[in-house]
Amino acid sequence: MFKSSCLLIISCSEKVKQKIGEYRMGESHDSVKSKRIVFVTVGTTCFDSLVRAVDTQESTGEDGSLSVDYFTFSSSIAEYLKSASLVISHAGSGSIFETLRLKKPLIVVVNEDLMDNHQSELAEELAERNHLFCVFPQTLYQTISGMDLGSLVAYQPGDATPVANFINRFLGFNDE
């Protein structure tokens, strides 16, 4: 699924990391820059099915030449996002918008195990507007094989000013 020139960085739960066993470090730092990076994040949730879908034998190449790095928590993922050429994320609105703001190609994976999955509404709506791809863990592989990143439309960040103006007018502050 991913070419061997990719570096796969996965943020996942401690439990999953231990289950998978040793972490396979990337090669020396010099070669890191020449690799394309796919960043996979599950936010602060437990989304083991995504990690399993990504970290399969077929996705990492038979010869294990794909470099994979794991971490459980980072106070800011902005740096990882900036250096990624593709982001695969859970459906959290924070992760989604942080990625869209950096104009990175984004695949959102919906976690069916979550109760009251209102998050998927946002992912589906943005997918309908062609800002990202929205999939389930089982369909991740097919989507990546067949996707056309050129069909994605950039997301224009909005602005909170209309709300502020409304509040001001409501309270009697007249600006005009």
Add this chain to the structure above:
Amino acid sequence: MDNRYSCFFSDMGFLNVAISFIIGISTLIMIRIFYVVYRSSKPLYSRPPGTLSTLIILGSGGHTAEMINLLAVMQMDRFKPRYYIAAATDNMSLQKARVLEDSLPDKAEVELVGTSQFMQIYRSREVGQSYVTSVGTTLIALSHALWLMIKIRPQVILCNGPGTCVPLCVIAFVFKVLGIRWSSIFYVESIARVRRLSLSGLLLYKLRMADQLFVQWPQLKSKYPRANYVGLFQVANFRLYWTSEETEVANHRIFQIKYD
């Protein structure tokens, strides 16, 4: 003559008088509530007021980020003194609020006059807490909310969804009915809510406790006509270094890759 009247009262008994009294008071309160709801939906002042004391209710993660986005485009000199309330177990939200406050141009004034205060409130129920103990903790949380509201008595309340906002807004509404303080309550539904309102939003909408409720998707506007549709505004240009990942796990190992 006197005899007849005194007979009347002793026949009626104290109980009936009490019932009439209760019915009378209840009617007055109902009328007052209708008036409060009606008046709340209309713009408040005809002339620009001075400064308004403002309570900002922060929730975890995305809620705080969206609130910071909104605060970044509001004129802070109109909304002071500012009080921030976050849940007692939420450590990052107040930090982010402090970062925002530090970045404001009139920072010197903030320190001197102390126009911002940061407070924490007890949560009604932590994730995974048993429902039996939740009754107790909810009562504690409600009393704490009441105590904070009595101290603050804000004129403006800004909130966007976390469970902590419902008790505070209900108390603010009660204050309005009782004439203790008139607060304008503004509720902004999260951008993550596309087709349904969150529970907090639904409660405040149905009970008509929020003066104005804002939604960010047109689907919600058609479903809830009294809401105001303001378009999507997640991610303003404000350069605040916030995180989309926060965890309450005590042990976490940070494994960072350094790029040169």
